Amino acid sequence: MRSVVLHGPRDVRVEDTPDPEIVEPTDAIIKVTATCVCGSDLWPYRGLEPVNQPSRMGHEYVGVVDQIGSAVNDLQIGDLVVGSFVASDNTCEICQAGFQSRCIHQVMMGSVGTQAEYARIPLADGTLVKVPGTPTEQQLKSLLAASDVLGTGWFAAVAAEAGPGKTVAVVGDGAVGLLGILAAKHLGAERIIAFSRHADRQALATKFGATDIVEERGEGGIKRVLELTNGYGAHSTIEAVGTQEAMDQAIGSTRAGGHVGFVGVSHGVELNGFGLFWATVSLLGGPAPVRRFLPELIELIMTDQIDPGQVFDLTLPIEQAAEGYKAMDERRATKVMLTL
Numbered sequence: 001m002r003s004v005v006l007h008g009p010r011d012v013r014v015e016d017t018p019d020p021e022i023v024e025p026t027d028a029i030i031k032v033t034a035t036c037v038c039g040s041d042l043w044p045y046r047g048l049e050p051v052n053q054p055s056r057m058g059h060e061y062v063g064v065v066d067q068i069g070s071a072v073n074d075l076q077i078g079d080l081v082v083g084s085f086v087a088s089d090n091t092c093e094i095c096q097a098g099f100q101s102r103c104i105h106q107v108m109m110g111s112v113g114t115q116a117e118y119a120r121i122p123l124a125d126g127t128l129v130k131v132p133g134t135p136t137e138q139q140l141k142s143l144l145a146a147s148d149v150l151g152t153g154w155f156a157a158v159a160a161e162a163g164p165g166k167t168v169a170v171v172g173d174g175a176v177g178l179l180g181i182l183a184a185k186h187l188g189a190e191r192i193i194a195f196s197r198h199a200d201r202q203a204l205a206t207k208f209g210a211t212d213i214v215e216e217r218g219e220g221g222i223k224r225v226l227e228l229t230n231g232y233g234a235h236s237t238i239e240a241v242g243t244q245e246a247m248d249q250a251i252g253s254t255r256a257g258g259h260v261g262f263v264g265v266s267h268g269v270e271l272n273g274f275g276l277f278w279a280t281v282s283l284l285g286g287p288a289p290v291r292r293f294l295p296e297l298i299e300l301i302m303t304d305q306i307d308p309g310q311v312f313d314l315t316l317p318i319e320q321a322a323e324g325y326k327a328m329d330e331r332r333a334t335k336v337m338l339t340l
């Protein structure tokens with residue numbers, strides 16, 4: 001089968017690799033319908049995470065069940081399914097508490113690689129959620145978004161306790177930040193302040209529900225949020241970048257007693273204990289338990305109540321994956337879908 005393989009910084013190739021096989025009886029093999037390039041794929045692409053050997057890429061996917069192991073009970077061959085970027089049993093105590101991304105049996109899908117024609121999905125019964133009906137082309141994009149960026153933005157909004165009467169600030173105007181805006185809006189937030197200095201992303205942020213746009217960053221950005229909120233700061237802040245500046249900006253934009261949902265993959269972030277002590281905010285973040293939200297998100301998508309697929313602004317055949325990475329790296333594209 002054809003697969004996307006990263007050989008080193010900025011060296012993306014599409015190559016023939018062996019077809020996956022059932023390894024554990026709880027595995028399923030899916031024929032991938034659509035996959036995509038994630039902002040987090042850019043860390044190794046840019047050489048900011050080491051690439052010690054040619055590595056299969058990708059952890060987002062919509063697909064059709066092609067084979068099932070002998071212990072898979074809830075899926076049938078031919079089912080259209082969505083799963084998250086972490087395979088989980090959905091039965092352990094961590095999963096039952098809603099934190100499937102930290103399942104005690106978790107398997108990171110990035111280690112499997114879903115930018116390929118087929119993918120092996122571990123713990124298939126727990127991981128995969130069946131899609132009812134046949135999605136339109138736009139709904140398919142949205143289902144693919146649900147696999148990671150929508151689910152991650154949703155978790156960030158829930159972790160930040162976005163809701164009716166709340167002012168939500170969103171740090172990061174990538175796909176996750178933009179969909180955090182969509183989630184906050186759906187959860188009933190009254191005011192949503194988006195940090196962005198890119199006209200096209202500002203437009204999408206507004207479409208998804210942002211009421212205010214702040215172009216300043218760092219201390220200047222915090223100052224603007226305080227000005228917009230009578231000096232209080234936001235009740236709820238989403239951090240969807242993962243850098244020191246973004247985390248400081250998120251905490252600084254949040255009022256005392258508020259909540260920060262941080263989902264940007266942390267790179268070099270260090271928190272100052274004294275500053276954190278006086279910030280008086282709640283922090284909840286980490287790899288998003290997308291599986292918790294998938295059934296609800298699939299329902300909202302298939303009934304056209306939300307349209308997160310709008311974050312995909314470039315679609316390419318998988319053979320042109322290298323161009324997809326380049327376009328995201330150069331910020332010419334927000335999110336790239338790869339078709340098969």
Ligand SMILES: [Zn+2]
Pocket residue numbers: 088089090091092093094095096100102103104105
């Ligand atoms: Zn579990």
